[in-house]
Amino acid sequence: xxxxxxxxxxxxxxxxxxxxxxxxxxxxxxxxxxxxxxxxxxxxxxxxxxxxxxxxxxxxxxxxxxxxxxxxxxxxxxxxxxxxxxxxxxxxxxxxxxxxxxxxxxxxxxxxxxxxxxxxxxxxxxxxxxxxxxxxxxxxxxxxxxxxxxxxxxxxxxxxxxxxxxxxxxxxx
Numbered sequence: 001x002x003x004x005x006x007x008x009x010x011x012x013x014x015x016x017x018x019x020x021x022x023x024x025x026x027x028x029x030x031x032x033x034x035x036x037x038x039x040x041x042x043x044x045x046x047x048x049x050x051x052x053x054x055x056x057x058x059x060x061x062x063x064x065x066x067x068x069x070x071x072x073x074x075x076x077x078x079x080x081x082x083x084x085x086x087x088x089x090x091x092x093x094x095x096x097x098x099x100x101x102x103x104x105x106x107x108x109x110x111x112x113x114x115x116x117x118x119x120x121x122x123x124x125x126x127x128x129x130x131x132x133x134x135x136x137x138x139x140x141x142x143x144x145x146x147x148x149x150x151x152x153x154x155x156x157x158x159x160x161x162x163x164x165x166x167x168x169x170x171x172x173x
Contacts, residue, residue, distance in 0.1 A: 064095035124153030
């Protein structure tokens with residue numbers, strides 16, 4: 001594990017950004033495999049409480065994938081790689097690598113009670129909009145899709161921070 005907290009946070013952020021971009025530019029199973037390698041790197045070099053963090057990442061990945069599945073089923077999102085309206089594996093991988101940031105590089109957001117409610121409905125939809133501009137997903141009705149994504153992120157992001165704080169207090173600083 002890396003000793004410097006700052007270095008751990010920078011590496012965590014870099015792994016997430018690289019993973020997100022990889023999955024969006026190359027939405028296939030190889031990207032999912034590489035995210036798996038990124039997660040191993042994260043647990044070896046960044047994570048200090050591996051078992052708790054693994055549980056939290058698992059919880060958030062399932063919750064995020066369920067939300068994305070709902071968005072695919074309701075037409076908020078569309079992807080050529082989504083089979084039978086189920087969330088594509090590369091998007092599940094993005095949720096997994098994103099969840100690592102909530103305990104490290106994005107932990108600062110949880111220190112202010114109102115900040116998740118302000119940032120999440122902007123940053124979450126922005127990521128999907130960016131992915132749509134890069135061709136990974138499409139937003140069939142852009143305005144309606146962005147509003148639905150904002151509402152979903154307004155709920156899911158603070159909920160994930162709440163779960164981390166109360167079910168995994170050792171991960172919240």
